[in-house]
Amino acid sequence: MCRHRECCVYRRAVSLLKTYSARIGGALARRHIRKRGIDLSQISFIPEETKAPLQRTGTDPLPQLARYREDTPLRKLDLPFAFDAYLLTGYAETREVLTARDTYSNDIRHLFRGDGPATSDDIGGLGFTDPPLHTRLRKIVTPEFTMRRLARLEPMIQQIADDALDGLESAGPGADLAKHVAFPVPFNTICALLGLDYEDREAFARLGSQRFDATNGAAAAFGAVSAQREFLFDAVARQRKEPGPGLIGQILQAEGDMISDVDLAGLADGVFTGGFETTAGMIALSTLVLHRDPAYADLVRSGNRETVDRVIEELLRYLSVVQVAFPRFAKQDMELFGTKLKAGDVVLASLSAANRDPKVAGERPDEFDPYRIPTSGHLAFGHGIHRCIGAELARMELRIVLPKLLQRFPTLGIAVPERELEFRQLSFVFGIDRLPVTW
Numbered sequence: 001m002c003r004h005r006e007c008c009v010y011r012r013a014v015s016l017l018k019t020y021s022a023r024i025g026g027a028l029a030r031r032h033i034r035k036r037g038i039d040l041s042q043i044s045f046i047p048e049e050t051k052a053p054l055q056r057t058g059t060d061p062l063p064q065l066a067r068y069r070e071d072t073p074l075r076k077l078d079l080p081f082a083f084d085a086y087l088l089t090g091y092a093e094t095r096e097v098l099t100a101r102d103t104y105s106n107d108i109r110h111l112f113r114g115d116g117p118a119t120s121d122d123i124g125g126l127g128f129t130d131p132p133l134h135t136r137l138r139k140i141v142t143p144e145f146t147m148r149r150l151a152r153l154e155p156m157i158q159q160i161a162d163d164a165l166d167g168l169e170s171a172g173p174g175a176d177l178a179k180h181v182a183f184p185v186p187f188n189t190i191c192a193l194l195g196l197d198y199e200d201r202e203a204f205a206r207l208g209s210q211r212f213d214a215t216n217g218a219a220a221a222f223g224a225v226s227a228q229r230e231f232l233f234d235a236v237a238r239q240r241k242e243p244g245p246g247l248i249g250q251i252l253q254a255e256g257d258m259i260s261d262v263d264l265a266g267l268a269d270g271v272f273t274g275g276f277e278t279t280a281g282m283i284a285l286s287t288l289v290l291h292r293d294p295a296y297a298d299l300v301r302s303g304n305r306e307t308v309d310r311v312i313e314e315l316l317r318y319l320s321v322v323q324v325a326f327p328r329f330a331k332q333d334m335e336l337f338g339t340k341l342k343a344g345d346v347v348l349a350s351l352s353a354a355n356r357d358p359k360v361a362g363e364r365p366d367e368f369d370p371y372r373i374p375t376s377g378h379l380a381f382g383h384g385i386h387r388c389i390g391a392e393l394a395r396m397e398l399r400i401v402l403p404k405l406l407q408r409f410p411t412l413g414i415a416v417p418e419r420e421l422e423f424r425q426l427s428f429v430f431g432i433d434r435l436p437v438t439w
Helices: 003-036 063-071 091-099 133-145 147-151 154-171 177-182 184-194 201-210 217-241 247-258 261-291 294-302 305-319 391-408
Strands: 074-077 085-088 328-330 334-336 339-341 346-349
Touching: 085 091, 091 346, 133 147, 133 247, 133 261, 147 391, 154 177, 154 184, 154 391, 177 184, 177 261, 184 247, 184 261, 184 391, 217 247, 217 261, 247 261, 261 294, 261 305, 261 391, 294 305, 294 391, 305 391
Parallel strands: 085 346
Antiparallel strands: 074 085, 328 346, 334 339
């Protein structure tokens, strides 16, 4: 046997051993969870039943989500938890659940015992907080995200985008658009908005991707949450002594001791991760989608504001980079769409499936069509009291970056066949970490 073949056999054996170990470990973990209850921070596997809403075929949700949607609005998942979990895939049903503010809780701290890589103290922000605390915290940050306030940021975002495009051009054909444009534009915008220092930006950004990656289970993801929030706790502590010019400093000057470091770090964490990772994914993936049809790219390159906005709304619907909404826990025993739920059961809404529902998206919902009617009303930003507070900021960044990119590089193309691109395979926020382009 040749040495090359020996190596191949060895690698195959190692691969099989890892797979076997993972299965055994997963089985033991499931048995442990069923017997002793759940602690999310300890889970190092993702049950098969929960993977479908986090996976894609190219930029499309898995076909089985459409089958789920056609069969039943609410599908029970076979999970090893002490409570039952249900998956929503229909648009109307998802919108109804996300609107019901008094029926469900978003607080997940009861799922942490405090001895893993993340504890209940690490979980906060608007997405995992219920009224009345949620109401008070959202009221603090909402004024900064109105259209009038955001208009003041436009010159800064224009400059950030120009600098990013300069970097792309300097790197030359074959450069990574994700690295040179999709990452720095929202990252620098959010840093400036919050008043964060630029030190440790690479580590911060890497943890931002890891926290949404479900490949290694909740343990790894929440470990990244804990590590990333340490940066924000430090920033809040420093600015409590000497408030900076950004949102963190403004809140501290206005609220003082009425807001705790934990609550403010949670707010900053929600603004940062919601406004960075999602927008970065949208910039890169939108570039790819527009590349598929030169006519649609021309709409963005030379269209007026109304036309560009129409394309952006369809991109938001079509891509739905936030794949699953924040979990909703039933507050009491109830009946939902003909299914009986117990108090504590969780409802998971697949936003990507809901946005492809033909009952609202119309014919051919799996196609990108900026002429679709309606082009708005999608759930890409969620819905109800937990709707993404940075929605208008994300729209503004896309409205600035995409036309600039296509005008600056009119012959922009993807440098490799699309089949060779590596999309995120198991992530709550869909994206692509590398997109080589040419011109």
